Amino acid sequence: xxxxxxxxxxxxxxxxxxxxxxxxxxxxxxxxxxxxxxxxxxxxxxxxxxxxxxxxxxxxxxxxxxxxxxxxxxxxxxxxxxxxxxxxxxxxxxxxxxxxxxxxxxxxxxxxxxxxxxxxxxxxxxxxxxxxxxxxxxxxxxxxxxxxxxxxxxxxxxxxxxxxxxxxxxxxxxxxxxxxxxxxxxxxxxxxxxxxxxxxxxxxxxxxxxxxxxxxxxxxxxxxxxxxxxxxxxxxxxxxxxxxxxxxxxxxxxxxxxxxxxxxxxxxxxxxxxxxxxxxxxxxxxxxxxxxxxxxxxxxxxxxxxxxxxxxxxxxxxxxxxxxxxxxxxxxxxxxxxxxxxxxxxxxxxxxxxxxxxxxxxxxxxxxxxxxxxxxxxxxxxxxxxxxxxxxxxxxxxxxxxxxxxxxxxxxxxxxxxxx
Amino acid sequence: xxxxxxxxxxxxxxxxxxxxxxxxxxxxxxxxxxxxxxxxxxxxxxxxxxxxxxxxxxxxxxxxxxxxxxxxxxxxxxxxxxxxxxxxxxxxxxxxxxxxxxxxxxxxxxxxxxxxxxxxxxxxxxxxxxxxxxxxxxxxxxxxxxxxxxxxxxxxxxxxxxxxxxxxxxxxxxxxxxxxxxxxxxxxxxxxxxxxxxxxxxxxxxxxxxxxxxxxxxxxxxxxxxxxxxxxxxxxxxxxxxxxxxxxxxxxxxxxxxxxxxxxxxxxxxxxxxxxxxxxxxxxxxxxxxxxxxxxxxxxxxxxxxxxxxxxxxxxxxxxxxxxxxxxxxxxxxxxxxxxxxxxxxxxxxxxxxxxxxxxxxxxxxxxxxxxxxxxxxxxxxxxxxxxxxxxxxxxxxxxxxxxxxxxxxxxxxxxxxxxxxxxxxxxxxxxxxxxxxxxxxxxxxxxxxxxxxxxxxxxxxxxxxxxxxxxxxxxxxxxxxxxxxxxxxxxxxxxxxxxxxxxxxxxxxxxxxxxxxxxxxxxxxxxxxxxxxx
Numbered sequence: 001x002x003x004x005x006x007x008x009x010x011x012x013x014x015x016x017x018x019x020x021x022x023x024x025x026x027x028x029x030x031x032x033x034x035x036x037x038x039x040x041x042x043x044x045x046x047x048x049x050x051x052x053x054x055x056x057x058x059x060x061x062x063x064x065x066x067x068x069x070x071x072x073x074x075x076x077x078x079x080x081x082x083x084x085x086x087x088x089x090x091x092x093x094x095x096x097x098x099x100x101x102x103x104x105x106x107x108x109x110x111x112x113x114x115x116x117x118x119x120x121x122x123x124x125x126x127x128x129x130x131x132x133x134x135x136x137x138x139x140x141x142x143x144x145x146x147x148x149x150x151x152x153x154x155x156x157x158x159x160x161x162x163x164x165x166x167x168x169x170x171x172x173x174x175x176x177x178x179x180x181x182x183x184x185x186x187x188x189x190x191x192x193x194x195x196x197x198x199x200x201x202x203x204x205x206x207x208x209x210x211x212x213x214x215x216x217x218x219x220x221x222x223x224x225x226x227x228x229x230x231x232x233x234x235x236x237x238x239x240x241x242x243x244x245x246x247x248x249x250x251x252x253x254x255x256x257x258x259x260x261x262x263x264x265x266x267x268x269x270x271x272x273x274x275x276x277x278x279x280x281x282x283x284x285x286x287x288x289x290x291x292x293x294x295x296x297x298x299x300x301x302x303x304x305x306x307x308x309x310x311x312x313x314x315x316x317x318x319x320x321x322x323x324x325x326x327x328x329x330x331x332x333x334x335x336x337x338x339x340x341x342x343x344x345x346x347x348x349x350x351x352x353x354x355x356x357x358x359x360x361x362x363x364x365x366x367x368x369x370x371x372x373x374x375x376x377x378x379x380x381x382x383x384x385x386x387x388x389x390x391x392x393x394x395x396x397x398x399x400x401x402x403x404x405x406x407x408x409x410x411x412x413x414x415x416x417x418x419x420x
Numbered sequence: 421x422x423x424x425x426x427x428x429x430x431x432x433x434x435x436x437x438x439x440x441x442x443x444x445x446x447x448x449x450x451x452x453x454x455x456x457x458x459x460x461x462x463x464x465x466x467x468x469x470x471x472x473x474x475x476x477x478x479x480x481x482x483x484x485x486x487x488x489x490x491x492x493x494x495x496x497x498x499x500x501x502x503x504x505x506x507x508x509x510x511x512x513x514x515x516x517x518x519x520x521x522x523x524x525x526x527x528x529x530x531x532x533x534x535x536x537x538x539x540x541x542x543x544x545x546x547x548x549x550x551x552x553x554x555x556x557x558x559x560x561x562x563x564x565x566x567x568x569x570x571x572x573x574x575x576x577x578x579x580x581x582x583x584x585x586x587x588x589x590x591x592x593x594x595x596x597x598x599x600x601x602x603x604x605x606x607x608x609x610x611x612x613x614x615x616x617x618x619x620x621x622x623x624x625x626x627x628x629x630x631x632x633x634x635x636x637x638x639x640x641x642x643x644x645x646x647x648x649x650x651x652x653x654x655x656x657x658x659x660x661x662x663x664x665x666x667x668x669x670x671x672x673x674x675x676x677x678x679x680x681x682x683x684x685x686x687x688x689x690x691x692x693x694x695x696x697x698x699x700x701x702x703x704x705x706x707x708x709x710x711x712x713x714x715x716x717x718x719x720x721x722x723x724x725x726x727x728x729x730x731x732x733x734x735x736x737x738x739x740x741x742x743x744x745x746x747x748x749x750x751x752x753x754x755x756x757x758x759x760x761x762x763x764x765x766x767x768x769x770x771x772x773x774x775x776x777x778x779x780x781x782x783x784x785x786x787x788x789x790x791x792x793x794x795x796x797x798x799x800x801x802x803x804x805x806x807x808x809x810x811x812x813x814x815x816x817x818x819x820x821x822x823x824x825x826x827x828x829x830x831x832x833x834x835x836x837x838x839x840x841x842x843x844x845x846x847x848x849x850x851x852x853x854x855x856x857x858x859x860x861x862x863x864x865x866x867x868x869x870x871x872x873x874x875x876x877x878x879x880x881x882x883x884x885x886x887x888x889x890x891x892x893x894x895x896x897x898x899x900x901x902x903x904x905x906x907x908x909x910x911x912x913x914x915x916x917x918x919x920x921x922x923x924x925x926x927x928x929x930x931x932x933x934x935x936x937x938x939x940x941x942x943x944x945x946x947x948x949x950x951x952x953x954x955x
Contacts, residue, residue, distance in 0.1 A: 045842075123645040124667055125634055127844060140645075172834050173855045186855025188832075194856075197864035198941070205918030205945045206863060209911055217802065218950045220854035227856045285841050286573075290627035291615040339618035343626040376648050376667075 037397040038271065038321045040311075041151070041177060041281045044304070044328035046288030047126060049342050050349030051331060051380060052297055054115055055080065057094040061369035067336045069294040072096050081106075085361035087115060093362070098301040101309025105353060109360040110312070110319070112417050116347040116367050116383035118330055122375070124344040126288065129329035133386060134176025136406045146407065148180035151279055153405045154394055155181055163276035165230060170263035170270075175281040185227050190266050193243045194232040196225075203229075234273040252314035257307030260284045264311040271315060287328060291339035312353065319355030323393050326351045331380055334369060346379035350389055352417050356396070363389075363415040385409070392417050431457055434905030435798040438955035439754065440464070440789065441554025443811030444905075446884075461789055465594055465782040467553035475550040482508050484542055484822065488529040499529045510536040511543055515583045515608055519698030522576050523685055530575075537571045537578035540585055541837045542822035548810035549820055559593040559785070560585070561806075562753050564838070565845030566746070567604045567636060569613040572839035576684075580608035580698065581838060594782035597746070598737035598775070601636065605733060606700040608682050614843065617681040619674065621708035629674035631843045633665045637736035639745030657716040664741060665715060672712045676719070676728035679707030702726050715739070743771040747784060749848070754788050756800040757849045763793040799954050802850040805833035807955070808865055812947050815903050818869060818879045825874035833861040866947035870940035881939035882930045892916060893923025895939055899946035911949040915942060 055072035056062050057080065062071060072080035072094040080094030081103035087093070093115075095103050105111035120138045123129050128143070136150025137143055155167060168185045169175040178184040187194070196202045203225070210221035236244040246269050248254065254261030263282045270277050284304055289296050308324065315322065331348030347367075353359070364384035367373050375381040391402040392414045402411040433452040437444040440461075444452075452460050471479060483505035491497025510518060521533045548557050567589070571578040588607045592600035604610050610628070611617040619625035634640050642664035647653050651669075654662040681703055685696035694701055702725050712719040712728065715735045719728055736742055747767035751759035770787045774780040788794060803811065809830065813820040820826075830837060834853045840846045853862070872878050881895075889898050896915045901907040916923055919941070929935060946952065 121645065122648060123643070124670075125630070125640055125643055125645065126842070127634065128640050128643065128645065169855070171855075172832070172858055173852045179851075187857050189857065194860060196860060197867045198944070201919055201941075202863070202867065202945070202948075205915055206948060208914035208918050209945070209949045211914070212910075213950050215799070215950060215954070216850060217854060217953045221859055221950060221953075224854075224856045224859035228860060288627075290625050291618045335623065337623040337625045338620040339615060339625040341615070341618075341625060341627075344630065 036278055036321065037323055038277070038318055039151075039279050039393065039397065040267070040322065040324040041175075041279075042308070042324060042326045043175065043177075043281065043283050044287050044326060045130070045283050045285040046328070047129075047330045047332060047344055048287040048300070048328040048348055049289065049293070049297065049332040049345075050115065050328070050347065051334065052293070052342075053096050053099070053301060054083070054113060054349045055094050055096075056088070056091045056366070056369065058092040059369055061371075062334075065335050065369070067340070069340060070297075070336050070342065083113070083362070087362040087364065087366035088368075091366070096298070096301045098298045099305040101305040102351070105309065105312065106360055110353055110355065110357055112352045112357050112359040113362045114350045114352070114364045114384050114389055114415070114417075115362060116380055117350040117364060117386055117389060118347040118382045118384075120382055120385050122346070124330065124346070126329055126344070131176065133327060133329055134179065136177075136387060136390070137408065138385070138387070139408065142408055149175070149177040150390065150405055151177040151281070152179060152181040152184075154399055155279065157404050158397075158399060163278075165227065165270075165275040165277055167279040168267070168270060168277055169281045170267040171281070171283055175283070177281055178279070183223070187227075187231065187266060187270065188263060190231070190235060190246070190269050191243065193235045193237070194228040196228065230275060231270070231273065234275060248310070248314040249316060250313040252310035253306065254310045254314075257303045257310060260303045260307040261310065264307050265314075268311055268314045271318060289332075289341050290337065290343060291341040293336070293341045308353065321355070323352065323354040323357070323396065325353075325389065325393060327386060333379055334374065335378070346375045347382040348380075350384075350386065352389065352393065356418055358417065358419045363417055384415070385412070388412050388415065389417070431795045432798060432905065435955070436460075437554070438803075438811065438905070439797070439801065440558060442548045442557065442807055443814050443955070445814045446817065458790065461555075461786060464553060464555035465779075465786060467556050467594075469591070471547070472552040474552070475547055478546050478550045478819075479508060479511070479543060482542055482546055482822065484508065484538060485824075486531055486535060488531045491526075491529065496526050497529075498527045499532075502529070502531075506535075508539040508542055510539045511582050511586070513582065515580060515698040518579050518582070519696060521579050522698065523696035533575045534578055536580075536582050537838060538824070538827070540571075540581045541827050543585075544837055545806065545810065545820065545822045545826070548806060549813045555785075556590075556593060558753075559781075560589055562750070563589045563593050563600070565840070565848070566749065567600075567610065568840055568843050568845035569609045570839055570841050571609070572836065573841065574612055576612045576682075576698075577609050580612065583607075584609035592781075594779060594785065596776070596778050596780045597742075597771075598733065599778075600781075601733050601737050602730065604636070605632075605677070605680065605729065608698050608700065611680065611682050611700070616677055617684070619678050619680075620706050621675070621678045624671070624674035624678050624708060626670055626674040628677060629672075630670045632673060632732075632736065633670060635843050635845075637745070638665055638739055638741040639748075641745070642739075642741035651713065651716055654716065660716055662716045669714055672714045673732045675708040675710075675712055676714065676732045679703045679705075680726070680729055681706065738775055740768075740772070743768045747771050750784060751788055751793075752848050754785070755791075755794050755797045760793045763788065763791050766791065799951075801955055802853050803953055803955050804846070804853060805830045805835040805862065805865065806837065808833075808862060808947070808953070809869065811952075811955075812866055812869060812903070816870075816879065816881070816943060817884045819877055820869070821875065821877045823875045826868075826876050829861055829865060829868065829874065832857070833865065834858045862953065863948045866944040867941075870944040871937070879940060880931070880936055881943055882936060885939070890927060891923060892919075892921045892925040892927065892942070895927065895942050896923075896946065899943040900949065900951075903943070903946045904949065904951035906951065908951065911946065911951065914949070915945045918945065 057074040074092045080097045083093045134149050135146050172188050174184040174186045254265045267280050328348045332342035332345040336342050367381045367383045387406045387409045391411050396418045433449045486506050487503035490501040491499040521528050569577050571581045588603040614628040616628035644664040647666040649668040656663045683694040683697045683699050683701040687693040709722045711721040748759050748764045751764050767784050770784050774783050896912045900911045
């Protein structure tokens with residue numbers, strides 16, 4: 001087996017870092033020099049109920065079919081945030097009352113909402129839908145054929161975007177969008193730095209143990225050692241070598257996002273290290289609410305909204321570069337079940353946040369909730385293909401034509417998320 | 421499939437013991453060679469009930485700390501402050517005994533509700549390290565992954581975990597799949613985790629129904645999602661043998677399982693309520709008794725208690741797609757991430773011929789292990805974090821004490837035991853375990869065990885190293901050979917080079933803290949080598 005590109009890149013990077021390690025710490029306080037867009041994909045795992053996050057609150061079909069506990073109210077003490085510029089002037093669209101942070105971002109014009117977005121394939125399986133979305137396809141045949149993620153294909157088509165720290169999953173494992181990208185990193189936490197346990201001696205032994213093997217574990221080990229060295233060198237430490245705790249800008253309260261706060265904090269840290277992060281994925285789980293949804297959904301929305309708001313406030317210097325997009329594998333059934341939950345549905349809601357986003361408004365068509373307008377008579381129909389939104393984001397980044405990144409997808413043109 | 425002649429084909433004992441167990445302990449390789457693969461396998465496939473004596477002793481020796489402050493009397497919290505080293509006391513308790521933790525919440529601290537989970541995790545580590553019936557432990561992990569529940573995010577699941585392992589997974593791990601399927605369907609842990617216990621006639625909760633098809637039986641390849649409700653269009657449906665399932669099958673099975681619930685004290689009607697025992701219960705008045713159609717099979721209305729659900733289980737357990745799906749997963753676990761199709765087909769044939777055999781699963785496992793594909797798969801599987809720890813402890817005779825830091829670091833390496841949030845269970849593919857952060861923790865596991873960083877027990881390398889080891893070179897060679905099964909010069913040179921030692925550097929005085937620390941590091945470095953990371 002020939003030396004992989006990863007091996008070569010990693011060795012080169014490791015060499016460069018040794019020479020410039022002290023400079024890196026300094027650079028992390030300097031103003032960003034790169035103008036490349038920075039793409040953050042937030043995956044709501046489990047199928048988030050778009051109709052409960054952004055409710056067509058006054059739609060008579062919605063009120064007739066769904067229990068009030070799973071609708072956002074338009075009035076009363078639990079009323080949700082009113083959203084100007086909805087997709088249907090006859091309906092009052094409301095954001096969940098726990099989403100104060102998102103409401104503010106929407107009002108400021110940085111956040112756009114695309115309702116009734118999702119997979120054009122009719123699957124109601126988490127795992128099929130997740131795989132399709134991660135690989136950027138919408139049919140079973142492409143799913144069996146392609147093993148790489150859509151971000152991987154984007155990175156391949158964009159030779160400028162191939163630094164060793166370009167693509168990161170702030171998680172224990174690399175997300176499916178980056179599947180088969182040889183340089184993808186998975187880093188969940190930086191609070192203890194990233195040096196190997198055992199100090200310089202352990203690092204020296206590991207470097208030798210992993211120097212030459214051609215097996216996947218040796219390759220992963222080399223890759224990890226190189227990334228660990230690069231990133232750890234940029235982690236600020238006190239004179240005794242202890243990691244200096246990360247202080248987010250604007251005292252961003254990541255803790256108010258519970259478990260979702262940790263990967264976001266890690267990602268903000270990585271971005272500010274200026275190591276070249278261009279692409280990142282973050283997960284927030286727990287959306288599969290087949291029972292007792294009202295309380296759990298409120299908690300989930302609180303964490304989602306607080307987390308995104310904290311991350312946004314912590315990364316103010318990067319707003320011009322940043323595009324953050326939220327996606328979930330599907331939305332949920334219009335009719336709730338008797339467990340006070342919702343079962344797997346079709347379309348959900350996507351959000352796009354960024355300094356150059358023409359937000360404060362909805363994009364895409366609202367298909368309606370009358371029986372004849374529903375998918376199979378049960379679910380909110382998919383009016384906007386998720387790939388149309390992702391294509392527009394990638395085009396904003398100056399990416400290659402859509403069909404190279406989303407094979408089989410015929411682009412319907414931009415929705416105007418970044419202006420006409 | 422070419423079935424190998426188990427008497428003549430040479431399969432490395434080290435490999436078999438590492439793949440079908442948690443690696444050899446001292447003496448295991450010789451014992452294996454005496455038996456040969458086939459006899460060893462037959463012993464492993466027919467373990468006596470319960471734990472062997474050594475494992476039982478280790479389990480009863482184990483103590484895990486529990487500590488919490490007294491409850492707040494103003495909030496009616498009745499518990500007293502506790503700080504003690506406690507045995508794994510919940511393991512053998514029936515669910516009725518543990519259920520007050522849920523039913524009478526105010527009497528017990530939250531740490532007591534999590535305790536059955538921590539007891540189970542500790543027992544899992546201890547059994548992996550000590551059990552003579554190693555293959556049973558491997559299969560139990562397989563089925564816990566297959567029938568995944570997340571006990572970290574729901575207290576009732578944590579409290580129901582000991583009975584789930586002891587009465588549902590463990591006794592059926594080599595048994596009959598249809599039998600196991602019903603044990604799972606009626607288990608407190610699954611009824612909570614996939615929320616069937618709150619499902620009611622009228623608008624059933626589809627959670628269990630869907631994952632039953634997609635994850636427990638037929639598998640996603642048999643989901644014909646473009647057909648939705650057009651059941652007649654499913655190939656084979658009109659002859660009563662549909663090749664796959666559609667959304668309508670999910671909806672109808674959800675109806676079939678309404679009324680399958682847990683006796684958790686919920687009122688049934690004005691005059692009756694369920695007892696609060698935590699046991700399975702069937703409530704007729706919650707069941708949707710009307711006619712149904714599942715997998716092109718008509719169910720008449722108003723069948724006897726539980727008959728609808730059982731009929732669904734019969735249909736899915738006997739379906740050819742289920743044979744393919746589960747055999748593929750078994751081959752993936754036992755042989756390779758990318759299962760050889762020929763071997764899967766052979767396993768499917770054994771599975772299908774033994775649909776009603778009480779040892780159906782054992783027969784399938786036997787066929788998989790006695791294949792040429794298995795024999796040729798040395799090194800093909802990543803060691804998952806528990807396997808790394810257990811194999812290290814077995815090879816080094818480290819009598820490991822499970823502790824919370826150890827449990828949390830297994831999670832950081834990608835294996836939170838009984839805590840994978842998705843019903844898919846932990847992925848069985850290498851990539852899940854070799855991300856940057858995960859590799860770092862994998863290396864840290866061995867380091868922390870040898871240096872007793874997490875209170876897992878003091879380890880004295882000199883006590884287990886032969887007297888012939890006199891130099892650092894000998895020590896490195898000894899640990900590389902002991903841990904990886906091969907006396908490879910590469911890792912030995914890497915370790916010596918990395919610590920700046922020459923091969924003939926003398927060890928110096930033995931049994932001193934300095935010597936033990938240094939030798940411990942040598943063993944840890946050998947465990948960090950690529951060869952130990954896979955098996």
